[in-house]
Amino acid sequence: MFDTGVLTVSASEGSTAALVARHARIACEQFLEIDLVTDLFVMRCDEDARAGRNEAHHGEFAHVEIAGLLGLTETAAQRMIGLGCDLRWRLHQVRAAFASGRIDLAKAHAFSEALANVSDDALADIERRLLDGAERVSTTRLKDRARRLIARLDPEGARERRRRAVADRDVRVVARDDAMTQVDGLLPAEGGQILAGRLRAMSFDVCARDPRTYPQRRADALVALAAGHTHLECRCGLDNCTARADLGSAGTSGVTVQVHVGVNASTLLGLDDAPGYLSGYGPIDADLARELAADATWKQVLTLPDADRAASDTEAGSVLGIGRGHPSPRTSPVDVASRTRKRLQEKAYRPNAQLVEIVRTRDGACRFPNCGVQARACDLDHTIPFDHDDPARGGLTTETNLACLCRKHHRLKTLGYWAVRQIGRGRLEWSDPTGRITVTEPQGMFADGSSGEDLRTGVHGELLARLTDSRALAKLNYSAAELDLDYLLESRIPPRQRRRRGYTPRHSDTAATTHTAVAAAEDPPF
Incomplete structure (x- = not known):
């Protein structure tokens, strides 16, 4: 009826x-x-x-x-x-x-x-x-x-405001009702990310049978850290607790907290003041980005600007590759996709480490509308579900079919409450239960189109021209951070122009050595 x-x-x-x-x-x-x-x-x-x-x-x-x-x-x-x-x-x-x-x-x-x-x-x-x-x-x-x-x-204004705000840093402990205490404070952005990373690491020191929730463990980790402990004791109460065996006597004292910062090579050289990006916080002024980069481990992130993406008719996001093994920007994504190893990877359910890093760097946070859970705490979801019976028929394991979703929104999508589809360049189109459409953009450190310029265009073209001119190269006064630009640009500058008196390359074909930076950075994707 x-x-x-x-x-x-x-x-x-x-x-x-x-x-x-x-x-x-x-x-x-x-x-x-x-x-x-x-x-x-x-x-x-x-x-x-x-x-x-x-x-x-x-x-x-x-x-x-x-x-x-x-x-x-x-x-x-x-x-x-x-x-x-x-x-x-x-x-x-x-x-x-x-x-x-x-x-x-x-x-x-x-x-x-x-x-x-x-x-x-x-x-x-x-x-x-x-x-x-x-x-x-x-x-x-x-x-x-x-x-x-x-x-x-407004880069100059942002720089001055940050300098004034640092002077107001403070942490307060205030008594509350029900025998509770509230900790309230204001820390510099990099310091806040170090604290958040350490509390997160300590929260996972326990075994799976610990009765506390993650927020409870995080609160207990702060108290343990203040008491001088390097790890969080498990409360499962079992004699054969696996956490004790894993921790041994060292605890988490050997863990270095990762602080990821993204910044243009031209900004590091002082050719411009484009903002950097601190993962978990957002944009930071160029001076702070250069300060954090001065004693950090670097990775090259190859980005593709909007103009090149349109010309190559690709639906991929702005991050084309990470690390020394990335394809050249002149390499067509269609050509790269035709390689055997990549075809095999597309039909595997679990993405390889490089693809995971690309997607997390691209997205920055959970891709559900208005969710701010950081990408490193999210699942990697196949937008079109992976077909385990016939991988060639189901959603492939590619950048254009993967997105970061926190566990709650991953389940919401999987159970069918909201529908989602990829509409190109890392964008997701969400449809709520009433059919209302919301489009979410990548929020990663290289998501902003202005920070994805290629070295062949604009100010980056000027950078490449200056660095390939041996006379201009000889006049540059290199700082500790700028020395590492050889690692970023060695494929573009002839060896005879890269030789400078007293300089020995600090990078090799092997994995970059992790070391502690001013902000305790470990392997940030520069």
Whole structure:
């Protein structure tokens, strides 16, 4: 009689449309509230000005009045005033989007915080780019996009803000209810990644029968680390615990935490100030990238810019190869795919180490919409499922059929709640249960098109020209980091032009030796 399936879908679509519309109406009301708060603040400022008070104290008690009117804390009232002032006198494009309901209060605050110290010259451009598609992303992803844009379009401002922020670093231990303590702190980006990596490593010291959850183990690892221990004791209570046998007496003391940084060769040489990328954090200014690179282990990452990808008609992402065994950018991906070893790899379920590294470097994080789980903690999922009975018929193990998904979103996709397909250049098109489409872009350190320029074009062409000119080469004053550029560029510079007095190559055809850098870096993919 009636197709209940169609009725269910229609009802679902109606509910989701109503939800989106209601959220937009609430956002409009939120804007009006913030605007009225700003009106009240301006009114009190005018009153103070007429009373002849010092301009620095105009409106200083407005937040107390607003907090009383709305039943808020004074801190929350101050935050509302700060947002309202930003919207009225500085963030004009964000104001229009908020007033129309395109973005809500949480995203308006995210814009205000992310763009707080951007220079006036770059503000309008960054604001416009950041608003593009802002209604479809979370505040976390919005702030990540802001860091990328600011690092690229306002590099000098980003450098100065980072230097000032480092001076405010601090860690606080605050007593909370129920005999608990909250640890709150602000660390430099590289220091935070070192701490996160060490806690993660220690959390896996235990055996599979340890009763604690991963967050509980991580919290216990911080206490153990502060107490001077190098590993986390297992709590399985068994005499034959495998963790004790694996750890022995050394524990995790010999583990070096990996801090991965991506940066252009031209930036390392000082030819430009393009931002670097710290895995797990996001864009960093060029000075910090050069500082971290100075005493680290390097890997060459060969990237393919959009123009070359379009010319070669490839659907692959921007990372063409990692390490010395990568194919030349002149090599057609079709030619590479025809090699026997690659064909065999495509039909194997588990990707080889190089392909794993390429996909994780490309994606940077879980590829589900608005998920921020780091790629190294994700599964590698076959977008088109692998056919174990006949691999040639199922989804092949290739970069264009692999993506990083955290365990939760991997299961969600596998169980069919959401559908996904690869649409080229590392992009994924997700379809939710109502058919709503969301496209996610790779978030890795080389995902930004501006950082994927080939050495043959633009400023990188200038770099290659200068490095292949023996007279220019002789004038360069090489630092410790720049010496390693021989490793990156040795295939492009004739040997006679690479010889410099007193220099011995530090790299060989064997695997690069791991050593501790300023940021305890191990094998970052430069």
